[in-house]
Amino acid sequence: MKEKLSIVKIGGNVIENKTELAKFLTFFSQLKGAKILVHGGGKLATQLASKLGIESQMVNGRRVTDAKSLEIITMVYGGLTNKNIVASLQANGTNAIGLSGADGNVIQAHKRPVKEVDFGFVGDIDGINADFLNTLITSGVTPVFCALSHDGEGNILNTNADTIASEVAIGMSKLYNTTLYYSFEKKGVLMRIEDEDSVVKHIDSNKYKELLEQKIIADGMLPKLENCFHALQNNVGKVCLGNIEMIQPNASLFTTITL
Amino acid sequence: MKEKLSIVKIGGNVIENKTELAKFLTFFSQLKGAKILVHGGGKLATQLASKLGIESQMVNGRRVTDAKSLEIITMVYGGLTNKNIVASLQANGTNAIGLSGADGNVIQAHKRPVKEVDFGFVGDIDGINADFLNTLITSGVTPVFCALSHDGEGNILNTNADTIASEVAIGMSKLYNTTLYYSFEKKGVLMRIEDEDSVVKHIDSNKYKELLEQKIIADGMLPKLENCFHALQNNVGKVCLGNIEMIQPNASLFTTITL
Numbered sequence: 001m002k003e004k005l006s007i008v009k010i011g012g013n014v015i016e017n018k019t020e021l022a023k024f025l026t027f028f029s030q031l032k033g034a035k036i037l038v039h040g041g042g043k044l045a046t047q048l049a050s051k052l053g054i055e056s057q058m059v060n061g062r063r064v065t066d067a068k069s070l071e072i073i074t075m076v077y078g079g080l081t082n083k084n085i086v087a088s089l090q091a092n093g094t095n096a097i098g099l100s101g102a103d104g105n106v107i108q109a110h111k112r113p114v115k116e117v118d119f120g121f122v123g124d125i126d127g128i129n130a131d132f133l134n135t136l137i138t139s140g141v142t143p144v145f146c147a148l149s150h151d152g153e154g155n156i157l158n159t160n161a162d163t164i165a166s167e168v169a170i171g172m173s174k175l176y177n178t179t180l181y182y183s184f185e186k187k188g189v190l191m192r193i194e195d196e197d198s199v200v201k202h203i204d205s206n207k208y209k210e211l212l213e214q215k216i217i218a219d220g221m222l223p224k225l226e227n228c229f230h231a232l233q234n235n236v237g238k239v240c241l242g243n244i245e246m247i248q249p250n251a252s253l254f255t256t257i258t259l
Numbered sequence: 260m261k262e263k264l265s266i267v268k269i270g271g272n273v274i275e276n277k278t279e280l281a282k283f284l285t286f287f288s289q290l291k292g293a294k295i296l297v298h299g300g301g302k303l304a305t306q307l308a309s310k311l312g313i314e315s316q317m318v319n320g321r322r323v324t325d326a327k328s329l330e331i332i333t334m335v336y337g338g339l340t341n342k343n344i345v346a347s348l349q350a351n352g353t354n355a356i357g358l359s360g361a362d363g364n365v366i367q368a369h370k371r372p373v374k375e376v377d378f379g380f381v382g383d384i385d386g387i388n389a390d391f392l393n394t395l396i397t398s399g400v401t402p403v404f405c406a407l408s409h410d411g412e413g414n415i416l417n418t419n420a421d422t423i424a425s426e427v428a429i430g431m432s433k434l435y436n437t438t439l440y441y442s443f444e445k446k447g448v449l450m451r452i453e454d455e456d457s458v459v460k461h462i463d464s465n466k467y468k469e470l471l472e473q474k475i476i477a478d479g480m481l482p483k484l485e486n487c488f489h490a491l492q493n494n495v496g497k498v499c500l501g502n503i504e505m506i507q508p509n510a511s512l513f514t515t516i517t518l
Binding site for chain 2 (some may be wrong): 051078080082086098102103104105132139148150151152154203
């Protein structure tokens with residue numbers, strides 16, 4: 001039987017709030033077994049860019065990563081946020097190691113091809129170096145990913161943290177029994193958006209169809225759930241959606257998704 | 260017999276010059292055997308700080324690292340410079356991994372105690388995690404250090420890159436036959452400062468005393484050479500001083516230092 005591996009993704013809402021981040025890092029350190037952390041970027045990069053007078057370019061509501069934005073992102077995601085999370089985890093007794101996709105060639109990607117929009121230095125993932133990640137994990141080290149990959153030609157690429165989390169989980173599923181945790185602002189998928197506690201505790205493929213038909217899963221939740229099912233269809237054992245409390249041993253109010 | 264390990268340190272003069280850096284990274288990729296790169300910071304951090312209106316505090320000609328400067332340094336050293344060097348090495352066929360001292364707890368340090376001067380978030384090194392570095396190297400991965408350590412209590416610390424290079428070399432000497440390469444602007448220790456090619460090819464303890472008495476080693480070269488002998492007295496096999504050409508197979512014009 002394969003050993004258990006938890007892949008936990010946190011987003012801007014956790015990273016930007018020092019108290020929440022400290023709370024999360026304590027929970028994460030207490031999480032038993034092999035684990036991987038993936039963190040998004042948050043508003044820090046946008047704030048730094050604005051201080052430096054670098055304007056964020058947007059096309060169809062999506063950010064374009066030009067050369068200057070890439071520098072900012074590399075500094076903030078790969079430097080400030082990643083190293084501080086790693087140092088805090090060390091203080092919590094977790095021997096963490098910060099990784100961009102270039103480090104140890106752990107995430108191979110290519111620059112997104114230009115179709116209607118040139119997204120700039122944005123990476124679409126080709127593969128994960130699961131064997132090296134396994135070497136790190138079996139050495140007792142916990143990988144901490146920032147949202148950067150590379151193209152093998154010398155370029156760092158801005159890469160969606162949700163996608164990194166799912167691709168890492170998929171890649172590691174050949175070696176481990178994986179659980180992918182997506183933390184976000186809500187306690188899970190809600191039956192009634194206005195009721196914070198109306199969490200759908202379990203979603204499988206049938207329930208998913210039902211919730212889609214009832215328009216309970218819609219808007220921003222749609223791509224999130226599509227991403228979850230993509231992971232499950234590629235050998236990830238289980239996906240959990242909820243706030244940072246869900247990784248605690250006694251947590252019960254979050255959404256578990258299986259095929 | 261122990262395997263050979265090369266520890267190469269490059270400074271700002273290489274990092275700030277794109278052509279020199281590209282040239283060096285090609286040489287470094289061609290360097291045979293196990294290897295480790297240590298890079299300093301360069302002026303990028305000072306430039307970014309000045310763009311953001313953060314003034315560098317200096318006491319007795321030495322930089323003080325306050326909280327804001329530490330953020331800048333963490334971004335530039337750990338993010339921008341380190342990740343771009345790693346991505347470039349990947350493009351050169353070297354499977355590099357970027358490390359601050361917090362990553363994998365590879366450099367344990369403490370904040371320099373306040374005596375006459377409070378240097379702020381500056382780290383003095385306590386130890387190196389040689390076993391984990393060895394795990395990386397035996398997995399075929401080349402560690403690339405930026406000039407950051409950590410205190411194990413959640414703080415990143417600004418740490419002199421020359422010292423990181425020598426402490427890493429010392430720490431690895433229990434496992435490897437180490438050679439420490441310090442690259443700088445000159446071709447080596449010069450007999451006549453005005454003659455770029457008057458390189459002293461070999462310095463041992465006796466020659467060192469002689470050069471000190473003749474005041475040929477003075478000023479900025481003094482701490483550099485003290486650092487070299489400190490490394491040699493702590494089991495580092497050999498120290499080489501010169502420009503980036505010295506790591507090429509046919510290089511001859513550089514200074515080799517032994518006990």
